[in-house]
Amino acid sequence: MNALKQTANRLFSISQNNYLNPHTALVWPETLERSQWFMAPELISLNGSPVYEELSEKQKKELSFWEAVNFFSLNIHGEKALVEGLAQRLYRRELADVAEYLHSFLDEENKHMVYFGGFCQRYAGKIYRDRKLKIEREYAYGEEEFLFFAKTMIFEELADYYNLRMGNNSEIELTARRINLIHHLEEARHLAFGREIVRYLFNKFAAHWTGEVLQNVRHYLLSYLEATWKEYYNPDVYRDAGLDEVFDLVDQAWHSSASKKHRQQASFRCVDFFVKEGILEKNLVV
């Protein structure tokens, strides 16, 4: 707990010194010129599939706008679940020592949704729907607690891979770029906290689990990683970008060797951490 508490105290201090007002941190243009890149071309889900090569630059840029809306929508849905889970954990006995930082964590996640939601509502007039469905089930001792933070880490690590490549990328439209940058700067703290708490909870609870529970946890995390990735391949995006046979495009994009390589690269940091901590047994390609 000491390492976790020290990390939380350090991050709380940084959060206090970098406090942002979400309503003034960004200047929102009335409209956005759509002939720009909103998502880096190499991060567009269709990149590497045959249909992408046939698109004109104008079509690729239009697609990049809807891909950005999807990326921001995924962040909203992920952060809604995160805020809900963090609020439930505030002042729980085992996390009381880090409660102060959990307040900052909650505050920053709420702000992120202001940025993401602001972009989607202003410029796309919508947020893409969430396809996740919660199914209640029973958990082993500490399993739900551990999985909450481990899933958060997966979702945030993948998002940060994208933020990092767009936050300082002059090719990206300015508002989208700024959102990626602000998100990355604050997520860096959440990721540092996430690693400490995932390590702490795994060491605390895994010793109490049977081999079957541990295998189920491992299987679930890999399935969650795959499910998280699948949401980056959204047929609604392709439809809004004016493309046809959208479900076939999902299949093409998901199975292309370029996208498999991309997912492997983007997942590496997170999966490598899980493997080094003994949480996952081996590095599996999604």
Added chain:
Amino acid sequence: MKTQEDMKKELHAWIVKNNAKIKAEELCNDTDIIRERIINSLQIIDLLLFVERLSGTSVEVEQLKPGAFKNIDTIYQNFLERQGDEQCNK
């Protein structure tokens, strides 16, 4: 043109393909795929996409009725029936 039977068969095949634990002959149209943990919360995302592909319409998770994904029959009734009827009537 897909009939009710065609669509239920496609759903059956998808569920069996995506779950190594169940054999085709063990899955009936009224088998509870959630309670029996044949499909978990993560696979539902894929199943939703498959249903959207079959029905040609979007599924709004926020507006789902409880039990909509309980079994093959309920999935058909909630998302595919109208399309199946229209196809049959054409």
